[in-house]
Amino acid sequence: MTELLNAHHIHKSFSGVQVLRDVQFTLQAGEVHALLGENGAGKSTLLKTLFGMHRPDSGTLSVGGQPVVLNSPSDAQAQGIAMIHQELALIPELTVAQNVLLGNEGQEVLSYPRMEARVQPFLDQVGLNVSPRTPVKRLTIAQQQMVEIARAVARQARIIIMDEPTSSLTTHEIEQLYRVVRELTARGVGIIYVSHHFDEIEALADRVTVLRDGQYIGTVNQRDVTQDQLVTMMVGRDLVAQVGPERRQPGAVRLWVQGLGRTGAFADVSLRVHAGEVVTLAGLIGAGRTEVLRAIYGADADAAGTVQLDGQAVAHPSPASMMRRGVGFIAEDRRHQGIVPDARVSVNMMLTSWAKGKAGVREADMRALVEPQMQQLGIRPANPNQTIRRLSGGNQQKVILGRWLAAGCSLLLIDEPTRGIDVASKADIYALVDDLARQGVAILMVSSELPEVLRLSDRILVMREGRLVGELDRADASEERILSLATGADTHAKDSAVV
Amino acid sequence: MQKTQLSSKSMNRAAVIERLREAGILAILVLGAVVFSATVPSFFSVDNAINGIGLSAAINTIVAIGLTYVIMTGGIDLSVGSTAALSAVIGADLMQRGLPVLLAVLVALAVGAVAGLVNGLLVTRVQLAPFIVTLGTMTFYRGLALSYTNGQPILSLPDVYKNALGGTIAGLPIPLLAALLLVGAFTLLLRYTKTGQYVLAIGGNAEAVRLSGINVGRYITLTYVISGVLAAFAALVLIAQLGAAEPILGSGWELSAIAASVVGGTSLSGGKGNVVGALLGALLLSMLQNVLTLLGVQAFYQLLATGAIIIGAMVIDRYTRGR
Amino acid sequence: MQKTQLSSKSMNRAAVIERLREAGILAILVLGAVVFSATVPSFFSVDNAINGIGLSAAINTIVAIGLTYVIMTGGIDLSVGSTAALSAVIGADLMQRGLPVLLAVLVALAVGAVAGLVNGLLVTRVQLAPFIVTLGTMTFYRGLALSYTNGQPILSLPDVYKNALGGTIAGLPIPLLAALLLVGAFTLLLRYTKTGQYVLAIGGNAEAVRLSGINVGRYITLTYVISGVLAAFAALVLIAQLGAAEPILGSGWELSAIAASVVGGTSLSGGKGNVVGALLGALLLSMLQNVLTLLGVQAFYQLLATGAIIIGAMVIDRYTRGR
Amino acid sequence: QTFSPDTEKSRIDSTQLVKQFGPVPKPASNVQVGGVMKALSNEYWQLLRSGYLKGASKYGVKVDAQAPSNESDQIGQLSMMNTMIGKGYKALLVSPQSDVNLLPGIQRAGKTSLVINVNDAVAPTAQHFVGNIQYDNGVSVANYLLKAFPKGGQIAVIEGQAGVYAAKQRTLGFKTTLAKNPALKIVASVPADWDRQKAFSTARDLLRRYPDLTAFYCNNDTMALGVVEAVKASGRLGKTLVFGTDGINAAYDSIKKGELTGTVDSFPVLTGEVAVEVAVRLLAGQKLPKVIATPQALVMKETVAKYEKFKQ
Ligand SMILES: Nc1ncnc2c1ncn2[C@@H]1O[C@H](COP(=O)(O)OP(=O)(O)OP(=O)(O)O)[C@@H](O)[C@H]1O
Ligand SMILES: Nc1ncnc2c1ncn2[C@@H]1O[C@H](COP(=O)(O)OP(=O)(O)OP(=O)(O)O)[C@@H](O)[C@H]1O
Ligand SMILES: [Mg+2]
Ligand SMILES: [Mg+2]
Numbered sequence A: 001m002t003e004l005l006n007a008h009h010i011h012k013s014f015s016g017v018q019v020l021r022d023v024q025f026t027l028q029a030g031e032v033h034a035l036l037g038e039n040g041a042g043k044s045t046l047l048k049t050l051f052g053m054h055r056p057d058s059g060t061l062s063v064g065g066q067p068v069v070l071n072s073p074s075d076a077q078a079q080g081i082a083m084i085h086q087e088l089a090l091i092p093e094l095t096v097a098q099n100v101l102l103g104n105e106g107q108e109v110l111s112y113p114r115m116e117a118r119v120q121p122f123l124d125q126v127g128l129n130v131s132p133r134t135p136v137k138r139l140t141i142a143q144q145q146m147v148e149i150a151r152a153v154a155r156q157a158r159i160i161i162m163d164e165p166t167s168s169l170t171t172h173e174i175e176q177l178y179r180v181v182r183e184l185t186a187r188g189v190g191i192i193y194v195s196h197h198f199d200e201i202e203a204l205a206d207r208v209t210v211l212r213d214g215q216y217i218g219t220v221n222q223r224d225v226t227q228d229q230l231v232t233m234m235v236g237r238d239l240v241a242q243v244g245p246e247r248r249q250p251g252a253v254r255l256w257v258q259g260l261g262r263t264g265a266f267a268d269v270s271l272r273v274h275a276g277e278v279v280t281l282a283g284l285i286g287a288g289r290t291e292v293l294r295a296i297y298g299a300d301a302d303a304a305g306t307v308q309l310d311g312q313a314v315a316h317p318s319p320a321s322m323m324r325r326g327v328g329f330i331a332e333d334r335r336h337q338g339i340v341p342d343a344r345v346s347v348n349m350m351l352t353s354w355a356k357g358k359a360g361v362r363e364a365d366m367r368a369l370v371e372p373q374m375q376q377l378g379i380r381p382a383n384p385n386q387t388i389r390r391l392s393g394g395n396q397q398k399v400i401l402g403r404w405l406a407a408g409c410s411l412l413l414i415d416e417p418t419r420g421i422d423v424a425s426k427a428d429i430y431a432l433v434d435d436l437a438r439q440g441v442a443i444l445m446v447s448s449e450l451p452e453v454l455r456l457s458d459r460i461l462v463m464r465e466g467r468l469v470g471e472l473d474r475a476d477a478s479e480e481r482i483l484s485l486a487t488g489a490d491t492h493a494k495d496s497a498v499v
Numbered sequence B, C: 001m002q003k004t005q006l007s008s009k010s011m012n013r014a015a016v017i018e019r020l021r022e023a024g025i026l027a028i029l030v031l032g033a034v035v036f037s038a039t040v041p042s043f044f045s046v047d048n049a050i051n052g053i054g055l056s057a058a059i060n061t062i063v064a065i066g067l068t069y070v071i072m073t074g075g076i077d078l079s080v081g082s083t084a085a086l087s088a089v090i091g092a093d094l095m096q097r098g099l100p101v102l103l104a105v106l107v108a109l110a111v112g113a114v115a116g117l118v119n120g121l122l123v124t125r126v127q128l129a130p131f132i133v134t135l136g137t138m139t140f141y142r143g144l145a146l147s148y149t150n151g152q153p154i155l156s157l158p159d160v161y162k163n164a165l166g167g168t169i170a171g172l173p174i175p176l177l178a179a180l181l182l183v184g185a186f187t188l189l190l191r192y193t194k195t196g197q198y199v200l201a202i203g204g205n206a207e208a209v210r211l212s213g214i215n216v217g218r219y220i221t222l223t224y225v226i227s228g229v230l231a232a233f234a235a236l237v238l239i240a241q242l243g244a245a246e247p248i249l250g251s252g253w254e255l256s257a258i259a260a261s262v263v264g265g266t267s268l269s270g271g272k273g274n275v276v277g278a279l280l281g282a283l284l285l286s287m288l289q290n291v292l293t294l295l296g297v298q299a300f301y302q303l304l305a306t307g308a309i310i311i312g313a314m315v316i317d318r319y320t321r322g323r
Numbered sequence D: 001q002t003f004s005p006d007t008e009k010s011r012i013d014s015t016q017l018v019k020q021f022g023p024v025p026k027p028a029s030n031v032q033v034g035g036v037m038k039a040l041s042n043e044y045w046q047l048l049r050s051g052y053l054k055g056a057s058k059y060g061v062k063v064d065a066q067a068p069s070n071e072s073d074q075i076g077q078l079s080m081m082n083t084m085i086g087k088g089y090k091a092l093l094v095s096p097q098s099d100v101n102l103l104p105g106i107q108r109a110g111k112t113s114l115v116i117n118v119n120d121a122v123a124p125t126a127q128h129f130v131g132n133i134q135y136d137n138g139v140s141v142a143n144y145l146l147k148a149f150p151k152g153g154q155i156a157v158i159e160g161q162a163g164v165y166a167a168k169q170r171t172l173g174f175k176t177t178l179a180k181n182p183a184l185k186i187v188a189s190v191p192a193d194w195d196r197q198k199a200f201s202t203a204r205d206l207l208r209r210y211p212d213l214t215a216f217y218c219n220n221d222t223m224a225l226g227v228v229e230a231v232k233a234s235g236r237l238g239k240t241l242v243f244g245t246d247g248i249n250a251a252y253d254s255i256k257k258g259e260l261t262g263t264v265d266s267f268p269v270l271t272g273e274v275a276v277e278v279a280v281r282l283l284a285g286q287k288l289p290k291v292i293a294t295p296q297a298l299v300m301k302e303t304v305a306k307y308e309k310f311k312q
Helices: A043-048 A075-077 A096-101 A112-126 A141-154 A171-186 A198-204 A227-235 A289-296 A319-324 A344-354 A363-377 A393-407 A423-438 A450-456 A480-487 B001-037 B048-071 B080-096 B103-126 B130-149 B160-167 B174-191 B192-209 B216-242 B252-265 B275-294 B300-319 C002-039 C045-072 C080-097 C101-124 C130-149 C159-166 C174-192 C194-211 C216-242 C251-264 C275-294 C297-320 D014-021 D041-061 D074-085 D101-112 D134-148 D165-178 D196-209 D221-233 D249-256 D269-283 D302-309
Strands: A005-014 A017-028 A032-036 A058-063 A066-068 A081-084 A159-163 A190-194 A207-212 A215-221 A253-264 A266-274 A278-283 A304-309 A327-330 A409-415 A442-446 A461-463 A469-475 D010-013 D032-036 D061-067 D091-094 D114-118 D127-129 D155-160 D186-190 D215-218 D241-246 D262-265 D291-293 D298-302
Touching: A005 A043, A017 A032, A017 A043, A017 A190, A017 A207, A032 A043, A032 A198, A032 A227, A043 A159, A043 A190, A043 A215, A043 D186, A058 A253, A066 D186, A075 A081, A081 A141, A081 A198, A096 A112, A096 A141, A112 A171, A112 A469, A112 B160, A112 C251, A141 A159, A141 A171, A141 A304, A171 A190, A171 A198, A171 A480, A198 A227, A207 A227, A215 A227, A215 D032, A227 A423, A253 A289, A253 A442, A253 B300, A266 A289, A266 A442, A266 A461, A266 A469, A278 A289, A278 A450, A278 A480, A289 A442, A304 A393, A319 A327, A327 A393, A327 D302, A344 A363, A344 A393, A344 A461, A344 B192, A363 A393, A363 A423, A393 A423, A393 D165, A409 B252, A423 A442, A423 A450, A442 C002, A450 A480, A450 C251, A450 D262, A461 A480, A469 A480, A480 C297, B001 B275, B001 B300, B001 D041, B048 B080, B048 B174, B048 B192, B048 B216, B048 B275, B048 D074, B080 B103, B080 B216, B080 B252, B103 B160, B130 B160, B130 C251, B130 C297, B160 B216, B174 B192, B174 B216, B174 B275, B174 D241, B192 B216, B192 B275, B252 B275, B275 B300, B275 D074, C002 C275, C045 C080, C045 C174, C045 C216, C045 C251, C045 D114, C045 D196, C080 C216, C080 C251, C080 C275, C101 C130, C101 C159, C101 C216, C159 C174, C159 C216, C174 C194, C174 C216, C174 C275, C174 D302, C194 C216, C216 D196, C216 D221, C251 C275, C251 C297, C275 C297, C275 D196, D010 D014, D014 D269, D014 D291, D032 D074, D041 D061, D041 D269, D091 D101, D091 D134, D091 D269, D101 D114, D114 D269, D134 D165, D134 D241, D134 D262, D134 D298, D155 D165, D155 D196, D155 D221, D186 D196, D196 D215, D215 D221, D221 D241, D221 D249, D249 D262, D249 D298, D249 D302, D262 D302, D269 D302, D298 D302
Parallel strands: A017 A215, A032 A190, A032 A207, A081 A159, A159 A190, A278 A442, A278 A461, A327 A409, A409 A442, D010 D291, D032 D061, D032 D091, D091 D114, D114 D127, D127 D291, D155 D186, D155 D215, D215 D241, D241 D262
Antiparallel strands: A005 A017, A005 A058, A058 A066, A207 A215, A253 A266, A253 A304, A461 A469, D262 D298
């Protein structure tokens, strides 16, 4: 086996805060090397160093046995390295084809038919079923993720870095990704893979390197260790085994949606969520779940149908009016719809509480509300004054969750609640959701992670192509049943033409 | 425990970096003042500081505060000069017709508020681009001001008004005091109120704020109203100094105010703003003008020098702040 | 299969919506033309369309194309008017001194390019805000132009030059033809070259483009160079018509060009741009001016009407586009 | 109640100064006079400035004239004046950008020095005004047209910036006088903001609408020269007359070429000299009338040679 990449004694700090301490990492041709660690452990930072986005303070890199200095992403690309970024790096206005080939177009004059023809095989390879002519801004975030993957594949790189490529994919696409990864490794490509999902690690990884708090903990052969051992390496202690919640007693109907629809996106959606109940919208990529959730919250103004809260019809749902009625909403696209990137953590967390009059703007007022949340959610670094942009993705998610916990709400709409969140924190968040439900909060969520759906939900509503196609009770739900409803495989051959 | 220590340290560092921006401009300002005091005859005097630099800086500062708020949300207000003219001629006309001064002042401020409100509603309700909205109203309000007075200046303002706003307190001219007070008030508003925090957050990511259940449109509209009222106030201060109001007053105010704001550290893409910086920026620009005049630099070379110094100051600022 | 249908349908919808923007302005333009033809004497004539509206829109269009490119990257160029003046007086001066006309024209364009390059490098290398950079150079270049000519206009341009650029081909004035050609060329550049695509992409997400290994700074700089060269070219066209080059030429160009660009659908926050739209925007603004002149509307009411119509057009555009 | 040099009773023609007040007295040594100009970007103001300098050497004083860099930076001009007051001039020659923008400066300066308003905008509180009678400017062109076209015709006016005193008065004088013959009809009166490019396209539009236009009257020469190009482009050179205002060099050249019909020259160099003369006389204690009207004349091809000597 040839060594593709070797990172030695890497140190990196940001304005005095040590983020990577003496980390080492190697990558062989044809292997999948997983990088594991809690949120904020330094995984993305290490990967960005390998991709020339950060210069290490000290330490050496070599590619293919030759020492290199990477000053920019283009240096890294010249070395045959490609990267799928944790935060999507696509150009919304350009088409799929343009994005896939960006920086790699060849000659100056563009021919769209040729570009599309060039791109189509890569789309097929990753199983993305959209026209290469579609502007990326029209795609769901999951489809965008697949575009990113297609782009990395199209680069014909020797080394592909994947920073949480599955964080917004559903089972179906993840399977596609597995296939792609295996095809690539078979051709001798080395893949660095970051994920918080152990099943993916188990399915793909040859070796695993674990970071904790920026420290190199060790590298092991995946087949030689158990999941529990990995978790212990990651968090430095044993995690208590997870159990699902006891059967909850749902209360009165909190949310009642009737005949919700919008041309081109979804139609005729009716559902109820009771106090103290967790209801999940499951389905494939592009099934319309996000749109339904947004329509209920009034985030997009032009949906047909009625929304009732506690028996009261909401005339024109808008985020402001829903918030005042005790509804919370966590969007799917954290970067564009969740955080205010240049504001501090505390400000990001207090946005809603201020409007509800729960807190003033004085530091002391905020601290009283912010600090408990940061503690409870285990946000790291535990500094309310850090700019949120500087937090790791998982920690940003926790801050947004904290926003609604601090403000308090009686109905919480969550789109992909644990996107990019590590095992330990995920357990915390599950416990939190359970806890909220127990306190009588109604929760309607969208999740593409089937284990999560099964772990959290009292009821599961499955969507396909913009319509509700089935309802499963916790007792008789299983991954297979959800999937077959979602794909239409088990239908009694119902109506097909939807949208 | 180490964590906590670490955080409070890094918090201080963050705060320090924020301050550095102001400090950079302040340093340039102080450095400039020292150098000029030593080299430029009659630069260093109370009279020059007050009349040569202070008044124009004061007017510009007052306008720039409002623009800073608008810019922080990611908007722009080109109509400030015309709004100022419109408020000024209406206020002055009412005074001349014998309306009690205080009432006339309130009406003038209300005119500014309405002008700002119209801008704000066009931006938030009709969702037009702020640039094009205020470009349109810049022309429109100017037309209103001119047709209201038929193009004539209004010359005789009541003495009580001129004395009230034109006087001094403890040796400081009232315009300067007013500007300083407003800088203080709007700094506090920005840092210590919900409104201020929302204005900043909206500039950072309006969609995220909207989805947090905040009525984003209302806050954006508010910034345009603030901008309109402050433009009207600046005009009221100015006409008290001039003793007269004319409909062509205020042309070019938008550029000077934007320049003061941006030199002072406000980012035109929103989300970042600094009211004290606007004051410092206005002072820097006025000082520059003042020195060039004292040195007898001719108009064409003044242009060269002004351009070069604006860019020079920004470059220095850039490198003192570090990367 | 159904998936694919869905996407291609939604793609069509997307494309249609994109076109609607242009169509909206076009509709307003046509509607305006019809109404004015019926109501304004001597509005409806080929001559008025070509020489009254087209010709005066030509200059603005040429400048607006460059600004559209700059704005697409999220930047702004306030210095176009001063760059135009500087290139014009240098070019005219060289012609007057007997340099071959073609050479003088090339030098003038080179001056525009250098002016743009300086802007671009200050924005990308020194990383200053485009607004402040070009505010500074706007003043600086104007100062250069004025001191170069000592404030005097340059009056005697060679006839060969005036005839070359001032003439007509097939009844169309050369400036108009040039503007149309440039609109075509820069539309193609935007759509069918890597450069155009990168310019758009940078405005959409500069960081992502950088991560794709593209030298973002070089493309941003290029847009300022384009803007400078086009401003110089517009100036050359203008002085051929006016028969004189003066150092105060071009003041206010930045506002008209930005207005044309924005009215035509370019978003000031970058990432979205439309060269044909800039032409339509310029035509709309010229038509407005033309009608007001033909109707002999009085000065003050011209201002009122201009402001009202700019905003009115944008409101109509907004609602015809839907939402 | 407002002060207007055009209607002021206490007025003298500058040509009468020597006759009525004797030769110019010799000033004390080291007298410094400051000039606050409107801008330098128009040739008119540059010529006025050279008139100041010429007057300075002629009468033995020192003149130090400055201009703000921008014609519509009213507060900037006030600050500039405030700054200059600090330098202790015996007399200040000020040309305000608007009627009111220098009022506080004039008041402050008035305590220690003499303040003379030189041309264009009119500050109602200035002790003295030296300059042209703007109203008469329009009158002279109108009189010419009345004489030349007794049968009537179509006239267009290209105005300066809306709301500016000089533009207003010139237009008013022109229109009022022209009304004596109703057959001479003013078919359009539109603003072009002192701008050559705007004047050009406005004139083109007007020529399309009124192809037989008899004459344009323009509030300044820059606009008039733009109009000339429009007239040329419409093939109406020699058929549609164009009159400007100011008498800048370019206007003279154009008149000599037979393009511009005429300009009302207000002799800026001479005006500058007179302003310095008036300052010297006042400093010497002479009591002069409030308004010193400087000469102006309609210059046309026949008379160019006669007036050109005042250019030096
Ligand atoms: N530019 C920066 N400036 C300051 N601190 C930073 C910066 N980038 C990252 N950090 C800090 O470095 C630490 C590691 O972040 P990183 O993004 O590498 O974590 P991660 O392991 O990828 O986490 P996640 O699983 O949540 O993505 C975090 O504490 C983060 O706040
Ligand atoms: N702005 C838009 N314009 C047109 N079509 C859109 C737009 N946004 C989404 N769609 C389409 O609407 C459908 C539903 O998208 P939605 O985001 O609701 O799906 P989802 O089930 O939440 O999927 P995901 O798991 O990807 O979030 C998709 O087919 C998508 O392509
Ligand atoms: Mg990460
Ligand atoms: Mg979704």
